[in-house]
Amino acid sequence: MHERRWEDERQPLTYESIWREAAWLPSGLLRRLGLLHTVAVPKAVTGHEAWLGEWWILELDHDCDIGLRRAELVQALTDPEHGLPLELHGHRDLTPGGSLGLVLLKAPDGTATLQLRYDRVDYAVTEDRAETFAAIRRRISAVTGEASLPAMPGCSATG
DSSP states (O other): OHHHHHHHHHOOOOOOHHHHHHTHHHHHHHHTTTHHHHTSOOSEEEEEEETTTTEEEEEEEEETTSOOOHHHHHHHHTOTTTSOSOEEEEEEESSTTSSEEEEEEEOTTSSOEEEEEEEEEOOOOOGGGHHHHHHHHHHHHTSOOOOOOOOOTTOSSOO
16 A cells, blocks of 8 residues: 555654554555545544554534435445555444444554544524535535445344
């Protein structure tokens, strides 16, 4: 993968080996930011790292009446040709009705983990943000349908 090759060949900085081994994940996510506009369609995304960069967490906030499109995002992120070297390791809804939940993706070599956290929110639209939110709603309404994530072995609360 391009991100790992660059890291191995050109990274001049010396830093914690865990960070170095997992650095391909945030690089790969940055190269695939478009998926958050064309596949997952959240209203807002925030993210951070945890555990010395080994875990990366994206929090995807969706409108209350919009599908989460979790399966579509997982499929795009794990695509063998254009995705990242990640595998689905679990998912669950944390609230009844699936308004709050998470998806866990891990690298087969154990170098990195991506957690996608989902929530439905109803942001107050102030006058200065009305145009931005209208543009977001137009983008989201252009994407329709939602698939289901596969059932996870040993999990009773999947979604």
